[in-house]
Amino acid sequence: MNQSYDRRLRTDLDALRAAGTYKTLRHLTTPMAAEVTMEEAGRVIVLSSNNYLGLADDPRVVQAGIDGLHKYGAGTASVRFICGTFDIHRQLEEKIASFLGTQAALTYVSCWTANEGLIPTVAVAGTAIVSDELNHASIIDGCRLASQAQRLRYKHSDMADLEAKLASLPPDMTKFIISDGVFSMEGDLAKLPQIVALAKRYNGVVVVDDSHGTGVMGKTGRGTIEHYGLTGQIDIVTGTLGKALGGAAGGFVAASNSLIDTLIQKSRTQLFSNALPPTVACSALAAIEQLETHPELLDKQRENVAYFRAGLRALGYKPLEGESAIIPIIVGETAFAIKMSESLLKEGVFVTGFGYPVVPEGSARIRVQMSAALQRAELDQALAAFDKVGNELGLLQANIRT
Numbered sequence: 001m002n003q004s005y006d007r008r009l010r011t012d013l014d015a016l017r018a019a020g021t022y023k024t025l026r027h028l029t030t031p032m033a034a035e036v037t038m039e040e041a042g043r044v045i046v047l048s049s050n051n052y053l054g055l056a057d058d059p060r061v062v063q064a065g066i067d068g069l070h071k072y073g074a075g076t077a078s079v080r081f082i083c084g085t086f087d088i089h090r091q092l093e094e095k096i097a098s099f100l101g102t103q104a105a106l107t108y109v110s111c112w113t114a115n116e117g118l119i120p121t122v123a124v125a126g127t128a129i130v131s132d133e134l135n136h137a138s139i140i141d142g143c144r145l146a147s148q149a150q151r152l153r154y155k156h157s158d159m160a161d162l163e164a165k166l167a168s169l170p171p172d173m174t175k176f177i178i179s180d181g182v183f184s185m186e187g188d189l190a191k192l193p194q195i196v197a198l199a200k201r202y203n204g205v206v207v208v209d210d211s212h213g214t215g216v217m218g219k220t221g222r223g224t225i226e227h228y229g230l231t232g233q234i235d236i237v238t239g240t241l242g243k244a245l246g247g248a249a250g251g252f253v254a255a256s257n258s259l260i261d262t263l264i265q266k267s268r269t270q271l272f273s274n275a276l277p278p279t280v281a282c283s284a285l286a287a288i289e290q291l292e293t294h295p296e297l298l299d300k301q302r303e304n305v306a307y308f309r310a311g312l313r314a315l316g317y318k319p320l321e322g323e324s325a326i327i328p329i330i331v332g333e334t335a336f337a338i339k340m341s342e343s344l345l346k347e348g349v350f351v352t353g354f355g356y357p358v359v360p361e362g363s364a365r366i367r368v369q370m371s372a373a374l375q376r377a378e379l380d381q382a383l384a385a386f387d388k389v390g391n392e393l394g395l396l397q398a399n400i401r402t
């Protein structure tokens with residue numbers, strides 16, 4: 001390694017350590033579930049996974065992957081348009097489309113590459129992108145690649161600002177309005193009914209990345225769009241298979257036939273990168289089928305959210321209000337959030353603290369993500385740890401005083 005460059009890297013890393021924002025990887029030795037064994041901490045309760053339905057180690061999801069490996073081997077060693085598409089890809093894509101109520105769908109190796117493949121392909125010269133300022137990093141990077149389009153950012157879920165941005169553009173210009181369905185750091189939902197209404201007035205094409213909503217929100221888990229009764233009214237939906245729907249990896253775009261065909265022809269992360277591994281496609285398909293045939297998973301997940309929120313409030317915590325599976329607890333400074341998550345880990349609860357620059361300085365938080373996999377006894381054990389740590393760190397006394 002070039003010595004002077006390596007020294008510069010070490011200096012940068014030291015600066016992260018000094019700022020308290022250095023990340024340490026935790027190593028798990030058992031499947032993702034309600035509890036996992038962590039090399040660094042032993043057996044812990046997991047409150048920081050996107051395994052919302054507990055399907056990551058579901059026997060049917062696991063078996064589908066094993067069967068897929070036997071049937072298809074590891075993969076085709078090719079991109080899809082050359083010889084890299086299996087029938088299971090078509091089956092999964094048809095399933096995603098019918099699940100979300102769109103004409104068609106196309107899978108990618110991740111939602112990151114779905115967003116990066118989609119946005120620059122559709123947002124060409126002469127079009128505009130109007131994007132929520134708190135959108136996921138993959139949307140931000142996708143917009144960066146759409147360098148020929150006019151790009152505007154509106155204040156988080158601020159519909160007056162969105163309308164002002166739309167009105168500032170020529171009326172007949174195609175305007176892609178892009179938003180997360182569930183915002184991952186706040187746990188709040190995009191105001192989709194208003195966004196759809198504004199899109200109608202201003203020639204907007206609505207793009208919703210529902211990665212944290214798919215499999216979680218809505219009466220039957222079809223996402224934030226179903227939650228609002230807007231099925232069929234969102235032009236383009238993107239999402240991940242790496243969260244509620246099995247948790248392995250994979251992403252998709254779901255939209256009209258012509259939009260999906262356009263992506264097959266032109267989307268660069270589709271054209272120049274291998275397909276979703278067939279094992280993962282098999283597991284994801286099984287995960288969607290599990291959700292469809294086991295609606296009680298959603299009931300359990302929602303009961304758990306309500307129980308844990310009520311438990312936190314009874315202890316004196318003030319979690320941000322919201323309807324999703326994400327329960328953020330604002331604790332102030334970044335270093336404090338990190339310290340609190342370390343203390344909780346010592347008590348056997350794995351929950352991540354987020355601080356600057358992921359969230360604004362002063363609004364560092366502990367982010368709880370609730371899973372259907374968790375049993376009541378585990379929730380009670382986790383609440384006891386929140387009680388102990390909150391008192392030890394003086395957080396609960398401060399909350400009670402205010």
Ligand SMILES: *Cc1c(COP(=O)(O)O)cnc(C)c1O
Nearest residue numbers: 110111112136211240242250251
């Ligand atoms: C998690 C997430 C992604 C990334 O999904 P991957 O499939 O892991 O790449 C993209 N967008 C949003 C909104 C997410 O929450």
